[in-house]
Amino acid sequence: MRVGLCGLGDRLSYVAKVMSDLIPGFEIISYADPTPSKLDYMLERKIEMRGYHCLESMLETETLDFLMIGSPNHLHLEQIKLGLKNGLKIFTEKPVVITESETFELLDLIKQYDAADDILVGMVLRYSPLYKDLIASKQNGDLGELVSIEASEHIAPEHGAFFMRDWRRNPAMSGGFMLEKCCHDIDLYQGVVGCRPKRIASFGGRKTFTADNSAQEHLSIYHERKSRWGGTNTVFNDGQLIDNQVAIIEYQDGTNLCFHTNLNVPDEYRHFCVVGTNGMAEGDFVRAHFKVHDAKTSALIKDITYQHDDTISMHYGAEEQMAADWIDHFENGTPLPVSIINALEAGLTAIKIDEARTQNSIIDLTELWERFDSYGLSV
Template sequence: MKVAIIGLGFRLGYLGQIFSQIDPNFEIVGYVDPAPAGMPRLLEAGIPAGRAYDTPEALIASESFDLLMIGSPNHLHLDHIRIGLEAGLTVFTEKPIVVSIEESFQLASLLNRYGHDRLLVGLVLRYSPLYRDLRKAQAEGLLGEVVSIEASEHIAPYHGAFFMRDWRRYSRYAGSFMLEKCCHDLDLYNGVVGARPRYVASFGGRKSFTPSNAPGNVGLNDLEVYHRKPSGWLGSDKVFDSDGDIIDYQTAIVEYESGASLTFHTNLNVPDEFRRFCVMGSKGMAEGDFVRGFMDVHDAHTSEKRISNRYQAPSTTSHHYGADEQMAADVLAHMTSGAALPVSALDAIEAGILALAMDEARQNRKVIDLAPVWERYDTCLHGSAPASQAKTA
């Protein structure tokens, strides 16, 4: 498969390596990025990145390829997606798919015009063995009707420090931390519930990565642990004195249209990190953790443990618990034979809208009713009105 890349950052540099391991014919024909942070990884793996171009339009006009891959900063996704769709291409974009409710409406209108199947999205956790087993247990009736979910994404201090130093520290580029990092998780639980979120409330802020928490006279910015993960575009050395506007902890509660509820918590300063869930249904309970690698399912009537699975990533260098390898294989199968994918652009938009609603609820200290948003989103998606007429609630 031949691909072209807009935004050759760390993420697509890694994915280029994974795709090349699975497909011996994988080839990057060219890229657009003034400072390609993912280039060293490709070169180290012996993968040519093709010719550099100044603009997406020049790249598309000059090269022939099967898939346009977008890894640019989040606030550029919509324009780059639009350029690809208007050129008649199949497009793969990294998450989050867009950075605002208004952009969600605009993208819905684009998908109405060009087709939902033309846009693939890198919500990679949908491909993880653990999540696939969760959905299999659900399909087999072991959980019954989903009643409530407790879930979290907690990341280690070195990773939290990365967000405080990287371009993602600015919500004008990333959207928000909840959108940038946790849209994966919100998408998973939207999928499990099988209904759209209706009401959203949230609280949070920044209490760990603040100047008062710098250790002694050493200065936190001098400590190696907080620079373990390199930053790229607009990178900074500042950690606890970051000029970013993102949070470092947040809690949200959600009620879905089905009546099911979700509690979700994220924190960027968790020394023994975990990424867990507990799905409680009318017939059973599924509890799991992506980081610690397990999923157990218990019967609600007998308390019998029906499933006890343990998971391990395929290698020590594998990201996302082995999900990247499966995503690459599935995307290749989709491109060559039309095989179905477990996640769609519409799933990504809906997860993004939920994340953005959580931030609106947090900032304004109110419960958000998403019904008007879904109504306008559907209007754009089905072509009854232009996106410019759709406004947020």
Template sequence: MKVGIIGLGFRLGYLGFVFNQMDPDFEIVGYADPAPAGMPMLDEKGIPAGNVYDTPQELIKNEEMDLLMIGSPNHMHLDHIRLGLEAGLKVFSEKPIVMTIEQSFELAALLHQHGHKRLLVGLVLRYSPLYQDLRKAQQDGLLGDVVSIEASEHIQPYHGAFFMRDWRRYESYAGSFMLEKCCHDLDLYNGVVGARPRYVASFGGRKSFTPQNTPVDEGVNDLDVYHCKPSGWLGTEKVFDSDGDIVDYQTAIVEYENGVSMTFHTNINVPDEFRRFCVIGANGMAEGDFVRGFLDVHNARNNEKVIATTYKAPSETSHHYGADEQMAEDVIKHVMDGTPLPVSALDALEAGILALTMDEARKTRTVVDLSSVWQRYDAALNGSAAEHHTLKSA
């Protein structure tokens, strides 16, 4: 499979390695990136990055490819997706695929024009064994009708410090922390619920990575943890006095259109991290943790544990609990043979809209009703928004 890359950062450098493992015929034909942070990974693994181009337009014009992969900073995603779709290419974009609600409408209109199956998304957790087992238990009727969900994504201080030092500390480049980091998780639970979110409330802020919490009178080695993960574009060494505007903790409450409720909590200064869920249904409950590697399912009638699965820690070179390898394999099969994928661009847009609404609710301290958002989204996706605009112009 031949690919071109726009934005050869850490993530696509790593995925280049994983895709190469899954397909010996995988080839990067070229890339466009003024400062390719992912190049050392490819060089270390002996994977050529192809021809270098000054602009994405030159890359697309001069190379033949089966897939255009986009790993540029988030605020560039929509423009780069548009370039690929308008060139007739199949496009893979890292998440989040857009930055704002308005961009969600804009991309929905593009997908109406070009077909949403032309856009693949890097919501990698859909490919994880744990999530696949959760959905199978649900499909087997072990949970019954889903009633409520408690979920979280917590990361260790070294990772939280990375966000405070990397370009992702700025909402203008990355979007909110909930969008940039947690859209993975929100997509998973949207999938479990099987309905769109309707009402959202949220609270949060920044209380850990603040100047008054700067470590003092500690050994130099005690501070190394905050700098062990390298930052990329626009990187800084400041952690507790970072000029970033993202939050370091947030909680949200969601009610879906079918009445299911969910609480979601994220914090980026959690020493013993976990990425947990508890899905409670009329017939049973499923509890699992991606970090700690388990899935338990209990029957509500007799309290019996009917599933008790533990997951081995993946190799040191594997990210996302082994899901990247499965994603690479499935994407290659999809591009070359048309094999269906477990997640779509439409799933990504809905997860992004939920994340963005959580931040609107947090900033305005209101309960946000999403009904008008979904109306505009559906109109754009079905082309009726463009038709309405044309009629008004006439």
């Protein structure tokens, strides 16, 4: 498989390297990026590629089988379009697109090119061992009918400060924090519930990374992560993202979710508690544990602590499993645990969560999903 990369930054260089190591015949031959920040990283790992200033030039020159897109989010749609026009199988990092209109434009393209199975997405947490165990507990009846979910994604101050200095600080490029970072989590819990949101409300804002706190600018913790393309050294004065937000979701089957995110949590965690009529599943991706209790007896029926190779996986063992699942998909056509349709559903949900926040309203999504389903592409 001849592979070309578009956007040679932190995330794509890492994912491509993992896949090159773990998938036989996965040959990275070229990249397109006018300012490739991770070229040295790839060369140090003995991956030598031909470089191009733009994707069009690479596609005109190279014979590829697979295009991997890891550029800033606002560029994804046009790059996916070029890949489809060239008949390529495509991987795109999350979020796939950044607006409602882009979502429906991509649905048009997927239908036009019959490409629902040809676009892989970087919703990597669906591959994680913890999430697979959660799904298994639901499927085997440990939880019964789902009732409510409490979940969070909290990141440490050095990570939050990175978002305020990186290109992601600009919602016009990233789509905002809920979409850029938390679409993983939104996707996970839509997958657990097994249906889409019916109504959404949200509240949030900026209280930490503001000009009022700029006297802390000199602290080293806020500059631990290096910002690259489009970055700035200012933590407290330039970012446009929220730094705390809650979302309340009512799903179509009546299950409720309360989701909380914060960018300044010293002892970070990524927690969930899924409560059903038969039991409760509680886990944490960061702290690497999973427990299930029976509702009738309060007995602990599952208690798992996870270990994974930190030199391979940045996402709790998910990257290794993603490589294994890709092999099965490429060789046997086996469906992957997350599809482009799942990713677009999660993305739309995140976009609407932010819309509810900015409009100070409860949003009913019934008509949105009717339009989405009119394409005949829902899973």
